[in-house]
Amino acid sequence: MLIDPSRGLTARGPSGFTGATLTLDQQRVLFRRWTTDPAVHPHEALLGMLALLHGASSREVRMLQTADLDPHARTTRLGDRPHPVPLDPASWAALERCLAHREAKRTDNPHVMVTRQTKxxxxPASTAYVSHILDACGFPPRMIRCTRLLDLVNTMDPKLVAAAFGMDPEATLIYLADHIDPGRLPDQHKRTP
Structure with a gap:
């Protein structure tokens, strides 16, 4: 053969989600860290909890303002989401810690996350600041958020997830896994012929 017949051909990479995600045990460790360790910075706990449980992006948390909070209903507006997000007790506690930290700075800045530079x-806090808030826990915010989105899209209707998050329906399709969780399959050994 004198020529390469595959020269000039290109192959597309995988079209699904190929990023790293957290295991269930890692999620539990992080949840305990953000809910029980008083040494954890309030900004880390807030971003971590909102990403882990509510699929919040760094930008959504960075832009969060006190006017977006409803203490009576325990909800908050996040980004472009069409409806307020109800917060569970653990997430609300992380938010209250962050608000107490903000109040100690005696600032008129309307954002929940206030730093020395923004007080x-x-x-809002800088993008660089927010991107490094979770360095101490060892996992980037995007990885934590992707873990939550991957779980939601694979257990619910992707269109409903897109609507709830204010995303395009096509955006959630990359999170559809092309494998089946072995725990969801019927037990193969119990089949009778």
């Missing part, structure tokens, strides 16, 4: 202004 005298009106702007």
């Amino acid at each position: 005298s202004g009106q702007g």
